[in-house]
Amino acid sequence: MAGAPVTAGRELLRWVLLGIAAVVLVVFLHAQQQHGIEVSYGRSPADSAKVGKGPAPRLGDPSVPSVEEMTALVAASPVVRLPGATARWNEQAVREAAGDHPLRILVAPPFLDEDEQRRVRDVENATIVVIGTEVVGDLYRATLDDLAGWRAQFATVDVTGPLVTLIAKLREVPVPADREELRWREPSDRELATVAADLRATGLHAAAGATLTGVPTETAETAFPGGARYVALPAQPFGEPLPRYGPALTGLFPDTPIIVMYGLWIEYHGPAADFAEVAGASFYGHFADRISQYDYSQDKVLAVYLDRVTDIRYSGLFDRPLPYRPVDPLRVALPALPWLFAGCVAAFLALSVRSLRRPVNAGIRRGGAPARLAGLTALAVEMSLLTDTRSDPALTRGIGKLQAARAALDEALPERHVWALLNEAADELDDSAQTVGLAGYRPELYLQGRLS
Template structure:
């Protein structure tokens, strides 16, 4: 009957809470993968030294290196490529100064370990990797990467590390690397080579050949420009924009040492993403080893291919069907909490508000209270309410006889439950909430 709604709602809330909890736990295993296709598989891992990253340079013993460092504040071994602004480094070091040991890139692990054993060296520079003690300074933005990999300039990393080791204030950031347009002669030479072979390899570059094809730029064969590491402190030639005007619609890939730049279609959409992704992952490796430009270019093209297959640019995002579970997922914990609170509140109400059958109220009190209620409403009934009142009085009579015969209380309470239900129906039909058993008996049974 209606008077039992708190119990019904309580169990409904519990059931909903259980369903929500199960749904929330199951959906954690669901996932959606959207791809434009299967990206080309990468090559198998290559053994150390098989990618041309070792330069074959040899270095003196630890004892010899220690003596050299004690004799001079800067020791530069043959084949070293790192450069820096002396004044900026001295300012960052302060009065404590710094002893710097500079080595070529591409050393074997044993040779690198020998360099790190030179305790008198404040800072070690292997290739363009800058470290001191247990610390290493690494570039983390394009402005630093281009200086490091295109010109070998490690001023930013060196000043940062030296200032930290000597407990000095942070050194100011270096200004952006200056760029210049190619001269007419430089542009003519590059254009002629690209028109005939699709590549322009300047003297001193380690590039021997370029990929015959690549999935990085579907539908268009890129043009390649390879230059050796450029002199530090001089403006860098900006070949990309000038060549993009000469070859409209063609991808232009320019390399300066280990630095790769792209100009051409969709440059604004993905070039920065590719640069940050590639050098953010491989920057430490490229700074310490002497990889040929062809290897660096191949790895960069693979990264661009992976980005394209991820659908980050050049293509509209794929249609994803509406998933109501995922949309509703953030609300499920709150729904579960609301159901749990409602269940607990109704359970507390049931405990704190006695008067229902079997909650400690004796048979005589219930019998007397329901009999008094039946007498009061008997003068108000008529029509449909007469039937329910008659059924209620019949149940009360049976309950009184059972009580007089000393039958079990459980049996008597069952008869009183039936009588209470019929009297509740009678009050509902009469439209008198004050005569509903729950309200009428509360004062009498308190």
């Protein structure tokens, strides 16, 4: 039976198309959930929250006296510096800001854990507590919000600005507008030659006292695919001019990003000059509070800074080249999925309509070729009594096809051949019925009546 396999194939195709449509719909909806709207040029691979993750570093001696011992120390002296404390300030500026307001300042090291920090803050007779470079007093906490303040805080461990601000708040007076900026000097020829030699040899110069042990290769490659050169210096002496290496090294290494670290302050020099302010403001605006409390190494801070540089590059602000990203097949195919879904649904509906329009064929096919032959033969006999000269030729041809189909069945010829003859016979009988105007004798309607 040739027709039966064809119908079965159509049914299978119909349900396969429906299945494909369902799968496409699920994939598309899942993709919408996973790939929402992003306000970025691309998806950055950086993890620029490393500074805020995990336990606080323990690079120094974490021991501090008891609350009672520290209370006694503060009572005995207006300024108490615990072992390991690093914060410095302009004493004259602080005295002028304080005026006749009594101050008791307790200065703690930056490598305390949460319990030790809480113990330091529990010293009630301390007017101001400085932990690392974080300055708190009473219910207030003084924080910086510009590059000049962060530069002084992290390059020279200077907390003059936060101290003066907090004292003014405690006294309920206006904050002084003037702030002393860091002083700079040009590096000597010997200093510059030493740094440049290391940069030419390895791309990294780490001065004595610096805590940078190496540049994180993978992070550096995503931040600066063309390469960069790095200078790491320890925190600079308070009150002394800082050597301005950036412009000098840019002249020696043109069109090359130069990263200079003064303690935990990072300077960028090189292509896209505006990039330096954006990168610095973005990084320290996010992590300054965390860095000020804990004794992070330069390795950790540089790694996170480079991640932030990668984020900025992926934002597309500075037209810097992006690293190669493998093609995501789902992302490429996503726009075509709705069309594929619509096509599958349309094909399913078309095949379904065809099946609904020809229900009799399905019933006759379930009975096999003999049943269809019997039905069409009965139709031909009845029509022979009603046809005229216009419809007789088609009826005659249909009867001939039925005789050929019967002979094929008797001779056990291939079922496909039998069904082809039966379909041709049905077409001829249908033509004859339409010609004579007998709608009820069209094969599909006639056979449906016999089945019912």
